[in-house]
Amino acid sequence: MAASVVDGNGGSGGLVVTELGHVKELARQLEAQLGGSSPDLCKHLASQISSIAERSISLLITTSSGLAGARKRSAVPFVKGTKKRKTMDKKRHEVRVSSAAGDHPADDGHSWRKYGQKDILGAKHPRGYYRCTHRHSQGCAATKQVQRTDEDPTSFDVVYLGDHTCVQSQWAAAAGQAAADALAPEYNGKPGTNLTVKTEGPTVEPAEQQVQGWDAPTPFCFSSTPATATASWCLVPELSPPFSAPSTSNNWGVSPATSDSNHVVSFPPFEVAGDDVQFGRFEEVMSAIDRADGDGFLDDLDIDVSSFLV
DNA sequence: GCGATTTGACCGTT
DNA sequence: AACGGTCAAATCGC
Numbered sequence: 607m608a609a610s611v612v613d614g615n616g617g618s619g620g621l622v623v624t625e626l627g628h629v630k631e632l633a634r635q636l637e638a639q640l641g642g643s644s645p646d647l648c649k650h651l652a653s654q655i656s657s658i659a660e661r662s663i664s665l666l667i668t669t670s671s672g673l674a675g676a677r678k679r680s681a682v683p684f685v686k687g688t689k690k691r692k693t694m695d696k697k698r699h700e701v702r703v704s705s706a707a708g709d710h711p712a713d714d715g716h717s718w719r720k721y722g723q724k725d726i727l728g729a730k731h732p733r734g735y736y737r738c739t740h741r742h743s744q745g746c747a748a749t750k751q752v753q754r755t756d757e758d759p760t761s762f763d764v765v766y767l768g769d770h771t772c773v774q775s776q777w778a779a780a781a782g783q784a785a786a787d788a789l790a791p792e793y794n795g796k797p798g799t800n801l802t803v804k805t806e807g808p809t810v811e812p813a814e815q816q817v818q819g820w821d822a823p824t825p826f827c828f829s830s831t832p833a834t835a836t837a838s839w840c841l842v843p844e845l846s847p848p849f850s851a852p853s854t855s856n857n858w859g860v861s862p863a864t865s866d867s868n869h870v871v872s873f874p875p876f877e878v879a880g881d882d883v884q885f886g887r888f889e890e891v892m893s894a895i896d897r898a899d900g901d902g903f904l905d906d907l908d909i910d911v912s913s914f915l916v
Numbered sequence: 917g918c919g920a921t922t923t924g925a926c927c928g929t930t
Numbered sequence: 931a932a933c934g935g936t937c938a939a940a941t942c943g944c
Contacts, residue, residue, distance in 0.1 A: 720920075720921055722922090727932085739919095
């Protein structure tokens with residue numbers, strides 16, 4: 607993976623500039639708030655930044671021919687003819703998870719059963735294959751693949767495939783909706799703002815933005831696993847959702863109240879661990895925007911877009 | 917005994 | 931043929 611951002615996209619560059627300009631401003635607000643007395647505001651700002659940045663990335667990808675295709679090897683084979691694998695039509699959602707335990711990623715709230723392990727070419731560590739424990743009892747088709755990253759032994763790339771249709775997920779959905787209602791009521795009904803917390807429950811978006819749980823086509827799907835309930839949240843990027851963490855947790859994008867509550871779920875270009883917003887390549891992006899002087903700014907952005915993709 | 921894990925074999929795709 | 935994903939028998943742990 608070595609694709610660099612090149613603004614070969616014609617008209618969308620300006621829109622991306624506008625979006626990243628918003629990101630830049632939000633980032634400055636966030637920096638001003640860091641260390642302050644309002645962690646919730648920080649989380650809110652971070653969420654907005656994520657949303658806008660991801661929209662920009664999507665713009666770049668969809669308008670840059672070949673980039674999306676070169677992003678990953680075709681681990682999920684192309685559907686062709688009638689012979690298709692069970693996984694072919696599964697949606698894919700990938701996250702990187704750090705675990706203090708070191709030997710396994712943190713609990714994501716679902717119960718998984720390991721059904722295989724493979725050494726992957728070019729990878730130092732084998733990939734584990736898991737499916738939902740309720741696969742047979744309830745026909746839940748969700749699977750996940752867990753692979754320790756080469757760079758960081760405590761980090762894992764977790765790829766979720768397919769929908770959770772088991773009862774546990776329905777329950778989680780209800781918990782997630784409840785958490786959504788509780789966590790940010792101040793945003794509901796505000797003009798110009800729209801918080802959408804997608805769960806795996808019966809309440810779904812009426813339009814094509816119907817997303818469910820893990821496999822939602824949005825970069826902001828994550829799972830929360832309180833001790834007594836599980837929930838998967840997805841934020842619809844088009845809505846620039848303001849977001850704050852549940853009042854019961856000061857974590858954003860992480861699973862609170864578990865034995866591995868200090869693990870990190872990263873949403874590139876930045877990651878959040880507890881109240882600490884850690885800027886990695888995001889700073890690079892901001893710096894590039896600072897250097898930007900018009901349409902050609904992306905030429906300065908020698909950044910692997912694929913590193914943002916989760 | 918039951919459920920979870922391990923591991924080699926098998927299958928589909930490239 | 932190589933590779934990734936899944937199956938299923940053997941094994942393990944409670």
